[in-house]
Amino acid sequence: MKTTLVTFLAAVLCVEQAYPFMCYVCQEEESNKDCLTISMCEKEDKHCVTILKTVETKPNxxxxxISKMCSPTCTATNQQQNQTYQRVSCCEEPLCNVNGVSSKQSSYGVTSLGFFASISYIFACGL
Incomplete structure (x- = not known):
């Protein structure tokens, strides 16, 4: 039993290192449905980042x-300047910025979805 567990753990660690980190990416889209492009991040990137800007264009x-990207670092912030409010959120799991997570911690469901989407994407591309 111990041998099976150690082998499984070693396989998981190898898979974790063998596959690249991926995030959803987009630039200044007006809808989250337009921000579902998956991108492989650079080796140094460890965070998926979501930037949500709210701009008051007219009264009421x-x-x-919304913008999403890979990043080596992230500082979650909320900023308001004049008529613009900007919220930066980040997470540390593959594809965890699917809905623009609200903190560094993501749910197990989103993490699992991200993992399975990553594996499916890798096999589909033949990597």
Missing amino acids: KTKYV
Whole structure:
């Protein structure tokens, strides 16, 4: 039993290192549905980042702009300047920025979905 467990653990660690870190990426889209492009991150990238900007365009009229990316570091922030509010959130699991996570911790469901999507993407591309 111990041998099986050690072998499984070694395989998981190898898989974790063998496959690249991936995040959803987009630049200034008005809808999250337009921010579902998967990108392989650079080796130094350890975070998926989501930036949500809320801009008041007219009285009682708000425009949302979302951007997602890979990043080596991340500082989650909330900033307001004039008519613009910007929220930066980050997470540390593959594809965890699917909905723009609200903190560094993501749910097990999103983590599992990200893992399976990563594996499917890798096999589909023949990597």
